[in-house]
Amino acid sequence: MIPITRLHVGQEEADAAAEAVRSGWLSVGPRAGKFEQQVAEQVGAKHAVSVNSATTGLHLALAALGIGEGDEVICPSFTFIATPNSIRYTGATPVFADIDERTYNIDPAHVEQLITPRTRAIMPASQIGLPADLKALRAIADKHGLFLVEDAAPAYGATIDGVRLGAISDLTVFSFDARKILTTGEGGVVTTDNDEWAARLRALRAHAASVSTLARHTSTAVIAESYDEVGFNYKMTDIQAAVGVVQLGKLDHVVKTRRSLAARYDELLKGNDAVVTPFEPEGYGHVYQSYLVRLVRHERMAVMTAMAERGVATRRITACHLEPVYHAGEHNPVLPVTEKVAADHVLLPHFVGLTDEEQDEVVAALSAATA
Ligand SMILES: Cc1ncc(COP(=O)(O)O)c(C=O)c1O
Known part of the structure; x- marks a missing residue:
């Protein structure tokens, strides 16, 4: 895995x-x-x-x-x-x-x-x-x-x-x-x-x-x-x-590595119109604790499951206001962007030590699941 x-x-x-x-x-x-x-x-x-x-x-x-x-x-x-x-x-x-x-x-x-x-x-x-x-x-x-x-x-x-x-x-x-x-x-x-x-x-x-x-x-x-x-x-x-x-003492190395892995993901996913890759605003230094992609037309759980079956772990971020602990029933706020992003994103493996072969396999698994 x-x-x-x-x-x-x-x-x-x-x-x-x-x-x-x-x-x-x-x-x-x-x-x-x-x-x-x-x-x-x-x-x-x-x-x-x-x-x-x-x-x-x-x-x-x-x-x-x-x-x-x-x-x-x-x-x-x-x-x-x-x-x-x-x-x-x-x-x-x-x-x-x-x-x-x-x-x-x-x-x-x-x-x-x-x-x-x-x-x-x-x-x-x-x-x-x-x-x-x-x-x-x-x-x-x-x-x-x-x-x-x-x-x-x-x-x-x-x-x-x-x-x-x-x-x-x-x-x-x-x-x-x-x-x-x-x-x-x-x-x-x-x-x-x-x-x-x-x-x-x-x-x-x-x-x-x-x-x-x-x-x-x-x-x-x-x-x-x-x-x-x-x-x-x-x-x-x-x-x-x-x-x-x-x-x-490892900060500079870790940030540099995470940023170059993110740039490599960006490059590998360039031709895949089924996913949206991360955006870094001008002047911002993203450290890519996670690499988040959004799915344009595929159902998220199906993609995560297909990737898991192929041996690639993924994660997601929750929309807290939809979790039972914070859900306020009919008074719950409606947060359209949050609800959309929470439903259509996937976090990919991203860490210092991720090899090119592993990254290629993550991209292959994502591409197969979104073909
Ligand atoms: C946005 C955010 N806030 C808070 C936390 C909590 O951090 P900790 O596990 O150190 O309590 C996390 C950790 O996952 C996080 O991602």
Whole structure:
């Protein structure tokens, strides 16, 4: 089977993890500190706060901004369920906006129509590695006094006008899970230029303790920390961070490889008028966490099944507002573009290490299924 992904990890990551274990310090500690510092430098943000997933990072970001019961946060429906779930965790309501038909990212014009007096934030997803239209969203957020909290889970290393995601939004959340650009197994990071939010993120990820675990354990004095509010346990381990530090060093290679694989798919699929290949707007640096094609006239499940039978794994993205957990019956929003794209797209195998032969076979399987 040609899998949807294969991990790009090896001896260096294994050695780094082993070294962390042997050090005797496994919880969030010095390696997490190093990982955070390197992330901050790499994305050009003042602060990076490591967490145990992007899902918890998104929740933490909203919690740090004081978003909760009675508030509304506008997000796309064409995203992983973690996006709206993170809003729900706070007690706020996710309000689903439609997407742009070419980028598959949230449509700023629709976002603006959905703003109410209860709206506190916009949470775009930089879906499958392509940045959302952050310039337009920033302008809308500023005009209406809203926070811009970006779900950049699949888009570590992506750029707009040469600037990496990480400090364009108020808070940016990246994932390091197994299918992302870089991985720590499970893991995430929240980046921001704001000192106050960074301090809140650090406290809230560790039960809002007034003194961090590392500071307590490395102090010779007796420290009595206090707990003034309800926090969470969202800390990344030092084992994950050690793996993460090695992975960060591979970013340029990973992005270059993913982009050239995408260009090769574009080329191989050029003559197939049954599929639409991805679009990269001028000035945008797509990192192609996934390679998404749309089917012009074939039924999606039939194509995925035929490809699976030929030994090629594929995936799809859900429209969250159609999932039972968010379906609001007769009051459900109608999101025409989301509903169309959600029904007619397929994600193809796309990872560092995908060979030319494998890629040729994916294209052959897709072409046979769409003949
Ligand atoms: C758009 C988006 N948001 C959030 C997440 C959640 O990331 P994590 O698995 O690190 O919680 C994902 C992961 O698949 C994602 O694709």
